[in-house]
Amino acid sequence: MKRIQAIVQNYPEGSQTSAISMALDIVQRQIGWIPISAMHKVAELLSMPRMRVYEWATFYTMCKREYRGKYNVKICKSLPCMLRGSDFIIRAVEDATGCCAGGLSDDKMFGVDLVECQGACVNAPVIAIDDDYYEDLTVCDVYNIIEKLRCGDIPPSGPQGGRYAAEPCCGLTSLQTGPPPPGYCIQEALRQDKKGDGCN
Numbered sequence: 001m002k003r004i005q006a007i008v009q010n011y012p013e014g015s016q017t018s019a020i021s022m023a024l025d026i027v028q029r030q031i032g033w034i035p036i037s038a039m040h041k042v043a044e045l046l047s048m049p050r051m052r053v054y055e056w057a058t059f060y061t062m063c064k065r066e067y068r069g070k071y072n073v074k075i076c077k078s079l080p081c082m083l084r085g086s087d088f089i090i091r092a093v094e095d096a097t098g099c100c101a102g103g104l105s106d107d108k109m110f111g112v113d114l115v116e117c118q119g120a121c122v123n124a125p126v127i128a129i130d131d132d133y134y135e136d137l138t139v140c141d142v143y144n145i146i147e148k149l150r151c152g153d154i155p156p157s158g159p160q161g162g163r164y165a166a167e168p169c170c171g172l173t174s175l176q177t178g179p180p181p182p183g184y185c186i187q188e189a190l191r192q193d194k195k196g197d198g199c200n
C-alpha cells in the first residue's frame, strides 16, 4: 500500500490513474496473481471505475488472474520460435514440469502457458520464467532449467547456447574494423577550405 501511494504521488494531479500498471504489478508480486478483490482495491486507490481495471487486467497477458504456480513458464509459440523448434520446447516443458500447457503442476510449483511473441525472436526459441528470459534453447536446456528450479536454484537467464546477446552465432559480420578518422569521406572542396582554419 505504501509503495503504491508513493508511486501515485509521482503523477500530476488528475493523472493518477496512469499508475494502474505499477499498482497491479505490485499486487501480483506480493500475492502471485491479481484477484478481483485486489482489482477493486486498486480502482478505489486510483479513484477510477472498476471496469477500467478489469479492462487492463484482461488485456495484458502478463496480468495473471489466477494462481499460475511458484514459477510461471511462458513458452513462445509465435512464428520465429516455431521455426526454431518451439514445438519440441513445449513438449519438453510439459514433460519436465508434469504439467500441460495452460495447466498447473500437481505440486503447484509450475504453471505453463503458451504465449505470443515475447520480443526476443533473434534468440528463438524462447521461454520466459517470471521476469527472466531463457533463449536459444534446446530440449536439454529445458530439462536442466526446470530441474534447477525444482531444486531451489535460479539458473542463469539469457542465451543458453554461448552467445553473449544477439550477435551472429558464426562471429561478427559487421563492425569488424575500427571507426574511420574524423573527416573521412568529406568532400574535397570542404577539406581544402577547412585546411586554412587548421581543421581536417
Ligand code: FES
Pocket: 076, 077, 078, 079, 080, 081, 082, 116, 117, 118, 119, 120, 121, 122, 124, 125, 126
Ligand atoms: S517469436 Fe518467439 S520471441 Fe518472437
